Amino acid sequence: MKKADEIILEGISLSKGIAIGPLFVYDSQKVSLKPIKISFEAIESEISNFKTVLKQVRKELQIIKKNVQEKVGEQKAQILDVQMMILRDPELHSKVEDKVRLQRIKWDFIFSEIMTEYHDSLLGIKDSVLRERAFDVHDVKMRVLKRSSSLIPKDTKFRDGAIVVAEILTPTELIDVSKAKASGFVTDFGGVNSHLAIIANALGFGGISGSGKLYSKLANLANSMAILDGRVGKLIVNPTLESLKNYQAEKIKFKRTQTLFTNQRLEEASTEGGISINLSLNLSLETDFHLAKKFNAQGVGLFRTEHLLLDKADYPTEKTQTEIYKKLAKHCFPYSARIRTFDIGGEKLVGNFNLPTQINPSLGWRGIRISLEEIEVFKTQIKAILRANTSGNLEILLPMVSKISEFRKAKELIEEAKEELLQKNKKFNPEIKVGVMIEIPSAALTADIFAKEADFFSIGTNDLTQYTLAVDRSNNLVSDIYTPTHLAVLRILKLVLDSAKKEKISVNICGEMAGNILTIPLLIGMGFEGLSVSPSSIPTVREVINKTDLNLLKQLSAEVFETTENEQVRKILTDFKEEHFKEGLGD
Amino acid sequence: MVKAKFKVINVKGIHARPSAELVKLTAKYKSEIRFGNGHFEVNGKSLLEVMKLGVTRNGTLHVKANGEDAKKLVSAIQRLVEVDNFNE
Structure with a gap:
């Protein structure tokens, strides 16, 4: 088959950004409404x-x-x-x-x-x-x-990374399209002053306007590969291999300068090598919320809600939960707070709940597995989060997910919760990020699939280690072979990180590894940029981060990944610690 | 009935934000108010209608007010259009 010729089209730049993907052409103007008679x-x-x-x-x-x-x-x-x-x-x-x-x-x-x-x-x-x-x-x-009964909803079922082409795109549609993982947009209406352009820039979503000329040209080019350069307002359809290569490089370069720019505005813990680390807190208790500000953390990376159930005979009501989450949001603002939905079962403490006795609770009915069956409990919690999210900084984190269908089902329930709030006329924020806890090897090994649908990853290294090595860390007979630095665990971490980076979603580590002086340098060297730790670890982590050079950490990581012996990994990390952190930083 | 004509001198004419300023102002008064562009006139308390006028820079805004506070309203409009330049 002969390859179609490259077509270059000029438009106006609405928002900077480079996108490479298939064209998805849709008619956003079509509003299908029926005149329905009433009595x-x-x-x-x-x-x-x-x-x-x-x-x-x-x-x-x-x-x-x-x-x-x-x-x-x-x-x-x-x-x-x-x-x-x-x-x-x-x-x-x-x-x-x-x-x-x-x-x-x-x-x-x-x-x-x-x-x-x-x-x-x-x-x-x-x-x-x-x-x-x-x-x-x-x-x-x-x-x-959108709220009327006679409207047929418009579909956003394009492939991830698609460049959306519409005759008219409203700001609301733009937000939907960007959330549905389009990589850029072309529209015939909207200039540099438009509301659309402002929102697109705020979203960091590249787009161009065709001033009434592009849509008709693109209408029959649906699914063609294209490159969109929002910086100069150019669209290349059916690009040559050379154009593709050039733009792939440009895209990476552009992304890097953007990141650098955003990070400069925040005072962050940063290594000398110029990389910034997002340092957040793991919290379990309402009484600890104030620690986020006290330790100058960038929000809360993990709030373990199952602790709200301690000593309780029943799940807290929607109202009680809303108040607690509101308080959390307020304490973290302007940073985000990730609320992990109830993870009862396993080794975790529960109050007086009637859970069935399980021979092997860690591998049993827990986390999302319970939530997807106790639907009302789950939806009540989601509703409370949505209602508390008035300042827009709360995020939902789903625990113990082992396959993508569980994540999809949970997302469906979240949508149902929104619908129910709407019907009851309750005030809530429909915009929320939903992420996955990566703690089961099956989820970690299919992270590329999750990365396309989840808004972020949080890696729970404690469970991930015990599931990968088949070691129960609370069992004294085997706890000595519980090693988070096992090469298998490290390779899995790398895999998850790469998948997340590929889809440009954020990933943080919230297990004990993130607060351990032996493993922090390795994690940063591997390329992790988000660490979520317990309050007591904050000063140590910050000092480690500020004292080391990123290049050194990269070398350290390379050295670790070259070894074939697990014992050797610990030695390399210990030597590094001895050499760089002699002055008694806690282990 | 109070009638007046004002010259629009702000840079972009009566686009959305100045229209909104006008409507915010007229909403505060009890009098009925009509704005015109020389071709047609509209309800001065409706943003959608006022935007339709499309009065550009150096164009003329026609004003007709009717009611107990009509005089005050018209002079407030004069201030907004000719003195304060729509608070730009």
């Missing part, structure tokens, strides 16, 4: 329905505005004011109400028609700045219609 008696409830939905969307925007304000500043948040004012617009309200009364049709269809009229009349204005605002109208329309 005379239903008119008033239909109108109050309309008002309620608009009020809900306004509340949602208020939350988003707060988040945007904190992330990108007051001025950009004002854009959302315009959208909130549209939702309160007296003309809009009276037009919709009048038409519902007169035509006796469900409000969503009428609302959509009226908003489309406004959108089209703004598009007809000659002035380009004003024309941009047609977007905000379209975006408000889509936000509202």
Whole structure:
């Protein structure tokens, strides 16, 4: 088969970023709504329905505005004011109400028609700045219609890394597309001043605008391979091998400078070699939340919620949990806090819960395995997290996941929880990152699959070690062969790290290895950039990090990976410690 | 009824943010208010309508107010458009 020729198309840069992937072309304009007749008696409830939905969307925007304000500043948040004012617009309200009364049709269809009229009349204005605002109208329309019953949802089922092509893309859609793991976007509308461009930049999501010219050219090139250079507004379809190679290198270079830039803004524990380490805390108790600030940690990498069950006869209510998680979010802000859902069973302590006695609890019914069967308990916890996440810094961490279907099922339940909150009119933040605890070898060895769907990894080295080596560390007869520095464990760690880096998701280590003076240098040398440790380990870790040179650590890691004997690994690490940290840092 | 015409001198004309400023202001008053661009006029308390006017830099904003605080409202609009430049 003859390869298609390379096509180079020019557009306007909306947001810097380089993407390489297949084109996914979709028609975002298509709103499939049916005019549904209602009875005379239903008119008033239909109108109050309309008002309620608009009020809900306004509340949602208020939350988003707060988040945007904190992330990108007051001025950009004002854009959302315009959208909130549209939702309160007296003309809009009276037009919709009048038409519902007169035509006796469900409000969503009428609302959509009226908003489309406004959108089209703004598009007809000659002035380009004003024309941009047609977007905000379209975006408000889509936000509202997403909640209407007669709407057929638009699919985002493209391949990971796809470059999305749409005639019009609203900021809300952009966020959805970016979350669905697209790598870049092309749209025909939207200039450098647009709300879309601002959001894309905030997301670090590369995109170009075709000024009404690109969409029609790309419509029949779906699935073709393409390179998007958001820096100069260029799109290369069917790139030659040479172009691909060039851009793969450019992409890595670009990513590196971006990372460097972001890290400069934070005061972080950093090694002399210029790499920054994210140092966060492992916490179990509500009374310890204040330690995050006290130790100047970058948030909480692991909050073990099963400790909330200690001495309790029943699971805490949604309300109780919401309050606790809110407090956690507040203490960590502006850094994130990862809440691990209940991991009862195994060796872990539980209160007076009626769990069946298991011969081998570590390999038994625990963690996500319980959550996926005790669905209401799990959803209650998720709802509490979503409701507590008003400042947007909470994340969900799922324990004991051994296969991707468990993760997918959990994600489904999270969506259900959101739906239920919505139905009950509860205020919550629908945006949340969901990550996987990598602690079972089967998950670690398929980390490449998880990395495509999870938002982050946390590696629990304690369990990972005992499952990999088949050693129960609480059993004195074998505990001496429990070695986290076993070459098998280290190779697995490397594998997980590589998978995470490939998909650009964050990965941190939250087992004891991350706080051990022998293993910290090795982990950093291997390329780990996130460590989550117990409060008592913080000063040690920080000192180790600040005292060493990244190049030395890389050499150390290389040396370790060259050995074939497990005993040798410990010796290399001990020698390194003796040489560099003589002054009595705790082991 | 109070009528007036104001010249728009801010850089980008009455785009979304200035429209929003106008509507925020008119919402504070009881009087009815109509804005026009010389071709058509709209409800001055509706952002969607005011954006439709499309008054650009150096264009003219026509104002008609009716009600107990109409005078105050029109002079507040004058201040916003001609003196404060839409708080830009």
